Amino acid sequence: MSDDAEPKRAKGTGVKLAYETLRDEILSLVLEPGALLDETSLAERFGMSRSPVREALIRLAGDDLVVTLSNRSTIVAPIDIQSFPKYVEALDIAQRMNTRLAAELRTDEDLRIIARRQKDFEAAVKTKRHLQMSEANRQFHMAIAHAGRNPYLAAFYERLLDQGRRMLHLHFDYLERGQGGYLLTDEHAQMLEAIRDRDVARADALAHAHTRQFRDNFIEFMKKNYLKDAPLQSFDLQVERGVA
Template sequence: MKTKDTPVPKETGAVRVYGVLRDEILTMKLAPGSALDEVSLAERFTLSRSPIREALVRLSADGLVTMLPNRSTAVAPMNLSQLPEFLDALDLIQRVVTRLAARHRTTEQMSAIRKAQLAYEKAIKSCVKTGQSQAMIEKNYEYHITIATASHNVYFADLYRRLLEEGRRMLHLHFKFQTLQENLTAEEINDDHTLISDAIEAQDEELAEKYAHMHAAQFRGRFMQFLNRNLTSEVQLSYQTSS
């Protein structure tokens, strides 16, 4: 228990660097493949190279940066050629953990799922207003991880966690595309989570799996719409012909 005399732990340099770089990678401010030079980062954060290296190692463990053979580091690439495989795996594992959560969740875990759902909805409302997706990405991740924990299978949960980590940058792009739609509401975005939570609470395994699959299919469809978008189709061009 903290008292007035209890010192508040200070944020270390490595933790600060990790947090800033992680946000910049997830929001694509640092593009996939961008070089991360320890010397430049040390100058930017006014730190020695040791905490910079510690932060990069942690980001590497998250799958957000790649340690190259020549000891250099880069933001992890997004391999679009493997996108169909990723989406297939996400769909399958999401269905599995959601179905198992409906079967095995405890009362306490159901309460945690509802709490995570409300936190996500609150973050969505803020994102719709500001266009800043980071809070939404984090709360979406926490919601699905809470469901994975309720599945009571650590192997499925760990695999699901890895897929969600890899999908965070795609979720950022997906949300940016969604915000181009007129009259977009937080309730509309959160509908899938509500249906999933209701099915888990009712312990309806079939319905929980169905809604988990629909949720994954919706993400797949909207992300493919993002890739196929054409923002210049209505631009009128006129050409002058030489006389």
């Protein structure tokens, strides 16, 4: 379809449609890591010209969800398993620091927002729709981050949460297969309680345990489903270090 042949639509809606649809499909692993994203095929699929598709792909690249190769083709960003230890180490530090600050600085209004986000997550768990669950999980943790009153730490944390949503999807899948884990709701409730009590040490310990639970279940999922024959010595994480 040529750019001139695009059906009339409100300005920007084509980009929004393509971006949000592809983003959801990437996050939910409908579009698998490494899948080719061809502009022409996508334009035909969405009934639009290549221009809004191209802009949507640029936005997805900014989210680290797609990668443009040297030959100018675009693929869904791979999940880099070898960098997972470093990712979890960064997530652990960001999660603990934001939760500690929230316990120290939270207001009553912050508590109401965090509690509401926790109820939203519990409702999402009941749907068993992983995309809704991961978004509700993100909103819960970002409510905590905002209560910490440090926009730099909050922004860093938000980017890590976004980058980890595909891994969280696999994490949820692992837990729902009855592998002895649980879907974070109890941990969320305990974190809320520690923040309410202004118990900084307990908030820190719970945030740290939260990261470890995600780490351990994700590793077990990968071992059983994707890395059965691959050694995982590289997963000896440094996440046990304390936060100064």
